[in-house]
Amino acid sequence: MANPPHGGDLKDLVARDAPRRKELSAEAEKLQAVVLNDRQLCDMELILNGGFSPLEGFMSEKDYNGVVEKNRLADGNLFSMPICLDLGEEEIKELGIKPGARITLRDSRDDRNLGIMTVEDVYKPDKKNEAEKVFGGDPDHPAVKFLFNQTGEYYVGGKIEAIDRLMHYDYVALRYTPAELRLHFDKLGWSRVVAFQTRNPMHRAHRELTVRAARSRQANVLIHPVVGMTKPGDIDHFTRVRVYQALLPRYPNGMAALALLPLAMRMGGPREAIWHAIIRKNYGATHFIVGRDHAGPGKNSKGDEIYGPYDAQYAVEKYREELGIEVVPFQQMTYLPDSDEYTPKDEVPKEIKTADISGTELRRRLRTGGDIPEWFSYPEVVRVLRESHPPRNKQGFTVFLTGFTNSGKDAIARALNVTLNQQGGRSVTLLLGETVRSELSSELGFSQEDRNRNIARIGFVASELTKAGSAVIAAPIAPFEKSRVAAREIVEKYGSFYLVHVATPLEFCEKTDKRGIYAKARKGEIKGFTGVDDPYEAPSGKEANLVIDLSKENVRTAVHQIVLMLESDGLLDQL
The missing domain is CATH 3.10.400.10 (Sulfate adenylyltransferase)
Structure with missing residues (x-):
């Protein structure tokens, strides 16, 4: 029942x-x-x-x-x-x-x-x-x-x-309501169901622990991943669901079912674990796997864990009878190379050889194209992850140059554009300040609000192109730190962002101005001109990835410095 x-x-x-x-x-x-x-x-x-x-x-x-x-x-x-x-x-x-x-x-x-x-x-x-x-x-x-x-x-x-349910267009067959999932269990004859909460891809260790949990309780497995809002920086749900679908046939005798949960996680640790147990009970589960640091956000800026490793398990256990759902403690599984099997880590004698790949190491191997052994993850799962995580030299990135008018940032941007196009391997997009102003922001003025809105548009365009694997070179004046930080944040959801401060002194920019723009600004013919009657918040050493001064070096040298920075991060390596 x-x-x-x-x-x-x-x-x-x-x-x-x-x-x-x-x-x-x-x-x-x-x-x-x-x-x-x-x-x-x-x-x-x-x-x-x-x-x-x-x-x-x-x-x-x-x-x-x-x-x-x-x-x-x-x-x-x-x-x-x-x-x-x-x-x-x-x-x-x-x-x-x-x-x-x-x-x-x-x-x-x-x-x-x-x-x-x-x-x-x-x-x-x-x-x-x-x-x-x-x-x-x-x-x-x-x-x-x-x-x-x-x-x-x-x-x-x-x-x-x-009035109506929300309309979804992805994975519709996997989006059960609680009533529908309960009916599905009834049709399958499932009376004991172990729910597994996840917001990450699953590998062999996850398959082994869920199979063990189900067999020990004579139950079936509900893989119930969150596809609403998760932790910032998590892998997108499209990739994760393809991983779960690839993994499902690896369960024996139809043991497992997959259903999606449209939850907005709060990463609330102990409180969240109780909440998750309530939700899974509503969806018809009788058992619920509570992991180590379940739904925790990880470490704070000081490097300290925000929650204790077992706080969530203690919290759910406190309300076990009232919740009416049996808590299954998460067992950390480890691989034994000599016997080619997974077993709970706390059951392995010290003299027995074990093997593990951390999440950080997995991401490194995906980024660099390194080997991911079959003992760690099934080939069909790795294939899905590689499709969504191209090697470093195929990933998109943004180089964002900021500086005064006539600082040389446009010249550097054009030269870098030529250099990257010559190398090939990915599309390159050049977003010069004047071009963006005429094509994307022609209705905007030069108030601080309008300047920030202009940079927000550049950030959005750059983020979408970066996500698509392009190299983006943006060169607005971008005088305010707040808007530059916002641009970095939106781009870094999808790829690397490099702020290059073209710190050519204002006096030099004005002295070498052949168009006479500074002279007009000094006479009051141009209002709101950065460096004359409008402020420029110079990037701090922490904000800028690279500082260039064209009063002391030339464009060719500046471009070479940027290329070396990109190469050191593996973005320009050849296959």
Whole structure:
């Protein structure tokens, strides 16, 4: 018999509201609408389909306070993670959101109305307390950063009436609701199901530990990876799902099934582990593998682990009976070359030879094209990973030159463009400041806001080209550190970013200005000119990867320095 949902009833709001959906759809068009962002959409989907049972909407202040302080909803049910609709003060005022109001919740991706919320309350959370109680308060924690930098200052609570489910276009056959997955288990005759949480690719060791866990409990395996929001820098879910699909036939006798979980992870360690157990129970699992440092964000900027290695296991064990799902401790598996088998690491005698490949080492081998032995991962899995992780000399990158007008950055950019095109091996794109201004930002002026918007556009274009494997050479003035840092952050999601400060002194730039632009600026004929009546925030030694001064060296030497920098990182190595 399937494990009952958390709280007793599965809150599948779409199924429950089916008779009213047409009526609600008409009403939704007349109401003020909140357009949900990516994380809110993930939360909304799991509220609508019952994955967050017993929740029936975004948390009221009573529920929120109970969860933050005691892991309890107002009705006493165990729940460990705040699920809140965060909004800014201006949006709340503009939409007239107040207790008793009804508002439409809309999908930002396709403007579809998903449901109507009846507002119970609007409240201002104590974010400092939330950060401390829920995540441990470490300022380097990604959820703490998100809380303070990206969430609105107010939360809006209230129950939701469903209009429609979210529409997905990828891996549709693997996107089960809790009710659908429970029915699937019933059709297969599965009564005992071990759920395996993952946000990373799986290799032979993962296959071995899940098979062992299932066999020891006479159960089947549910591979239930997160495909919503994970830790920044994680491998994209498209690659990961292809890995899971490649691995699935390696399980014996149809032991395992694959289903996707549209969860926005918070990387909340102990709290997150309890939350994950609740969600898996709602999806019909009877057992749940809790790993070492389960859902932890890793180390902070000081190199210290944010959570202890077994904090998550202790937290789930504390509520084991109430959760109604058996916790299976994660066993770290190691390979024994002499017997060609995997076994739990803590069961191996000291004199026995073992072999392991760390995540860092695996990434290095993928980056360099190094050998990944079959004892570590199956060939079909490695093939998928290599498709998404080309060798270093095939990866895209961006060289971003910044400096005064007439500093020589444009000349360096053009010469570097010629050099990289001559070498071949990847496409090269040149984004000169004046070209971008005329083609992408012609409506922008030269205020700080407009300058930052211009650099944001360059960063976006560079990131997309870098993702596609191109070499990008950008050469705007980029006078403000904030916009340069933002450009680096968006590009580094997909490849390497190099900031080259062309630090030719202003006096030299002005002295060698054959177009007379500086003279016009000095006379007041050009307003907002960087270095004359507008500031330039020179990159610090920490920000700049390379500093070049064309009052002391020539363009050929400057280009050679950049090429050497790229070569030292393996980006220009020949096959």
